[in-house]
Amino acid sequence: MSDSASPADVGVPLVARAIRPALSHRVYTLIGFAWPAFGFLFLFLLCSTDWFALPIPVWQLFVPACLVALGLGHIVALLLESDRTTALLYYFKRGMPVIFYQRFAVLQEPGDEPTAALSGQPAIVFGGRRILFSAVDELYLTFLGILEIKSYAASGRLTGSTGINRADLLVRVPIGALPLDEQKKLVEIFRSYRPGLTVSKRLDDRLKSPIVKGQAAIAATGAMILLFALFDVSYATFTWLEMLRDYYGSQLCARQSAGAATFLNYQGTAAMTVPARAAQLYERAEALRLHPARLSWAYRALFANGNSGAQLSDIRAETLYRLGRHQEAIDVLEAALPLKTSGFKTQLQLARYLSRAGRNDEARALMDAVLEKHKDVLLPRLYELVLLPKGGDSAELYNKYLAELDEEVFGEEPAWPPGGEKPLMEMWRREDLDFLAQYFLKLPSRPGKGQ
Numbered sequence: 001m002s003d004s005a006s007p008a009d010v011g012v013p014l015v016a017r018a019i020r021p022a023l024s025h026r027v028y029t030l031i032g033f034a035w036p037a038f039g040f041l042f043l044f045l046l047c048s049t050d051w052f053a054l055p056i057p058v059w060q061l062f063v064p065a066c067l068v069a070l071g072l073g074h075i076v077a078l079l080l081e082s083d084r085t086t087a088l089l090y091y092f093k094r095g096m097p098v099i100f101y102q103r104f105a106v107l108q109e110p111g112d113e114p115t116a117a118l119s120g121q122p123a124i125v126f127g128g129r130r131i132l133f134s135a136v137d138e139l140y141l142t143f144l145g146i147l148e149i150k151s152y153a154a155s156g157r158l159t160g161s162t163g164i165n166r167a168d169l170l171v172r173v174p175i176g177a178l179p180l181d182e183q184k185k186l187v188e189i190f191r192s193y194r195p196g197l198t199v200s201k202r203l204d205d206r207l208k209s210p211i212v213k214g215q216a217a218i219a220a221t222g223a224m225i226l227l228f229a230l231f232d233v234s235y236a237t238f239t240w241l242e243m244l245r246d247y248y249g250s251q252l253c254a255r256q257s258a259g260a261a262t263f264l265n266y267q268g269t270a271a272m273t274v275p276a277r278a279a280q281l282y283e284r285a286e287a288l289r290l291h292p293a294r295l296s297w298a299y300r301a302l303f304a305n306g307n308s309g310a311q312l313s314d315i316r317a318e319t320l321y322r323l324g325r326h327q328e329a330i331d332v333l334e335a336a337l338p339l340k341t342s343g344f345k346t347q348l349q350l351a352r353y354l355s356r357a358g359r360n361d362e363a364r365a366l367m368d369a370v371l372e373k374h375k376d377v378l379l380p381r382l383y384e385l386v387l388l389p390k391g392g393d394s395a396e397l398y399n400k401y402l403a404e405l406d407e408e409v410f411g412e413e414p415a416w417p418p419g420g421e422k423p424l425m426e427m428w429r430r431e432d433l434d435f436l437a438q439y440f441l442k443l444p445s446r447p448g449k450g451q
Contacts, residue, residue: 021104024216030077035069041069059242129170180212183206236296240302253277316329350363367381385398
């Protein structure tokens, strides 16, 4: 038996041609990886203060930040699509690429010998899977739009009413990632090499349907919207960071904290007094809050959210109070009460401000409203004890609250099984401790901390 290969085995000279996915599909994939990259960048800025000394507002860097995120997303997508990654994951993916990004498939078709770098039988290559056109017997489109390429090469065809005659699945590929004209060309290429090829009716109907053209237009529009959304969200979040930095700097200057040096050493601020710089930082933050970019949908959506609006109101009120604008701080918190229906942090902050203004009756009414909704909490009840009018029976109020907590939290004593007493779990802040300590421990207020 001869060891030399026959011409049929060697095949013909082949020229490779790559088929690229549709532009909309590539944009979707790119943005899908750019979002996490942008998220990591945002979290880094949120958790760090190293950027506070930047000579320009950070919101002006949202375009470079998006470009960096897109660049990182592009690198990650190329890495996942690469032949090296496909080879590493061959056991799990059977040679198929992890994603389809810049390359959908590679056609190996007969070509002129001077340009042909390969020799063999015509085939199509998906990642690390090479499939001969001559081995393909059926193209089937699933309900989800996935193209299944099948073959009888291993199992053979059977005739007869009882024989199992099902083609083996070779690969599944998302044919919708291709432009419509490329989808049609690909099916015609399969048919040209396999005249008896079975093509499912769903696939034929899809290629003839005018709806597919509309779907392609919708996909392209969606890709552009996602790209705009990336830049829009970047602008909104970077503006939010800039506002937080200015409110924070204003509070540092108002407290005359050592950390205020970063904000006092800006160019053009050397001649300003510390209170003037604190006021300037607050007004700059307010300018950003009140004058967003007109086209920014994400900015408006961010502040339309009740939790975000309430959080920002708390920060604004704290800054105003530090600046000595106490009534404005109270007005801001009163306007914020309807924004957040869960929790009572804003109510506690407002109660402290009202108490310091001598308006204990209003503060008590506020705590009563909190206790109507939150019956299993301790902190508002302690506030009520602090706000109790002179001559009020604190022991009676304590017994009343303890009975309510027994009903809502602790249950009957002793607990069964022994040792299974239910605890009270709450989140306390430093401002709460300072406020309560001034009453229970008769401590003076501490400027720069709780006051």
